[in-house]
Amino acid sequence: MTDPSPYVSDRPASGCPVVGNSAAAQLYGPDFATDPRMTYHYLRRFGPVAPVELAPGVEAMLVTDYDAALQVLRSPKTFVKDARRWQALAEGRVPPDSPVLAMMEWKPSSLFADGERHRRLRTAVRESIDRLDQHTLRKYVTRSADKLIDGFGPAGQADLMRDYSALLPLRVCIALAGFPSSYEDIVLAATAGVMNASGPEAARLSEEFLGHLYDLVAHKRRQPGADLTSWLMAHEAGLTDDELVGELYLLIGAGTQPEQAFIGNVLRLLLVDRRFAGDFYNGTMGVEEALDEVLWVDPPMANFSVHFALHDVHLGGVLVPAGVPTLISHAAVTEQLSMLPGQRIGNRAHLAWGAGPHACPVQDEARMIAAIAVERLLDRIPDMALAVHPDGLRWRQGPFARCPESLPVFFPPDFSALAEDSARTAPPGWGSALAPARPNEDSDQGSNGDWRRRFWATISRNGA
Incomplete structure (x- = not known):
């Protein structure tokens, strides 16, 4: 990876909370997206x-x-997940085209279940995921990453959010669910639309995606295979078709939006943070450390884990009314904990994955997929730089996911083919002898060297 110093800013982000007529701060809009910590x-x-x-x-x-977050997450007899208890929604006081409904409205899945029903559905999901062969999963993630890199590598530029982070988790989840390969483009379009649209369009795309899931369940009833849908179907929990579709909707949704934010935030860290980019290039720090840093500093789901108090509750002297959505700010509580003495790297005390009965059931798999995605990209294209100043990056708006809207980069356009050949003979990792030469080395000659001189000159001009 190139020295990021021309693009690194040591200034703190600016911004202020957008506050309406009451004390309620708005978790949306450009100011919140730019600096939620304020x-x-x-x-x-x-x-x-x-x-x-x-x-x-x-x-x-x-x-x-x-501490209050743990109290909510670990008190299922007081704080429940059933969104049908959302009083304002039941009374018609939530705009029907609100962009948050896709994430918060009740669905027949374990995310919105409590008690025995939650245990039954979650057990079926976890035991079905346990049937995955980890070696096969690693190979599939690697092949999927290579296919995406092959697509944008020759161009010498890419938007790592649009062209990589957003697509890789989707492709993996679609394959794990057992969709036929002929459905891939259709399902990719539908799921991407659900994630990016709002209002009536989001509702339409959600219905379209649900239709594909019901088709998949019907197909697997006739022809089961070695996939999550078939394993869920065969589980002794006896899931109904509605429950199967609900779990698949949840697995694909939870496996894509948070995962693409996770991958994107790690890549951004490596591109703009002197500590990590320099240590990575020198081989003194690994991808796992970068994953930990992101989970502490910019957790992919900044605000989520929606609960509803069964009755009015006081938390630290503050009234939490029954029937009002109560969210955990994973970002805020993790920031609070990070202020205490101690090492973040290797410390898993953060709440990025939640806690209690509804803690993320696939956090190990999510972490593995993110690690492979980052490692494979940097093995294939290590000489990469951000194409804009870090202050020019826009963050995705909305209360839930925290990640850049786009992550434009550029790199030597001939490297992808070189890396594809070298990967067969060189072990993955930083500092490979077959990686492109740094711009001041003897190999910076000929047509490739000419391009690299222009490449570094452009960085210098943009960073000036």
Whole structure:
């Protein structure tokens, strides 16, 4: 990877919370996307939990304190997941085209289940995932990553969010679900649309995606295979078709949006942070350390884990009304914990994966996929630089996922083919002898050297 110094900014991000007529801070809009920490600091004035607005007309409570978060996450008899208890939605006070409904409205899946039903569905999911052959999964993720890199590598430029981070988890989840290869483009379009659209268009695409899932279930009833859908279908829990579709919708949704944010945030860290880029290039730090840093500093799901109090509850002296969505700010509580003495790298005390009965059931697989995605990209194209100043990156708007909207990079366009050949003979990892020469080395000659001189000159001009 190139020295990121021309693009590194040591200035803290600016911004302030956008506050309406009440104390409820807005978790949407460009100011919140740019600097959510300012909003979290403002909310802490009100105690461990404070009123927020997730989208226009959508009120909620946000937990910003670590101990209070654990109290919510680990108290299933007080705080439940069943979104049918959302009082404002039941009374028609939530705009029907609100962009948060796709993530928060009740569905027949374990995410919105409690008690015995939750245990039954979660056990079926976890035991079906346990049937995955990890070696085969690693090979499939690697092949999928290579296919995407082969697509943009010859161009010498890419948007790593659009062309890589957003597509790789989707392809993996679609394959694990058992969709026929002929469905891949159709399902990719439908799922990507659900993630990126809002209002009536999101509802239409969601219905279209659900239709594909029901088709898949019907197909697997006739012809089961070695895939998650067939294993869920055969599980002793006896899932109905609606429950199967609900779990598949959840697995694909939870396996894509948070995962693409995770991969994108790690790649951004390596491109803009002197500590990590320099240590990676020198071989003194690995991808696992970068994953830990992101989970502490920019967890992919910044605010989620929606719960509903069964009755009015006080958290740290603050009233949490029954029937009001109560979200955990994974970003805020992790930031609070990171202020304490101790080493972040290798420390898994953060709440990026949640906690309690609804903690992410596939966090090990999610971490493995992200690690392979990052390692494979950097093995194939190590000489890469951000194409804009870090301050020019825009963050995805909305209350839930935290990641850049785009991550434009450029690199020597002939490297992809060289790396594809060298990968057969060189072990993966940083510092390979077959990696492109640095710009001041003797191999910076000929046509490739000419391109690299222009490449570094462009970096210098843009960073000036």
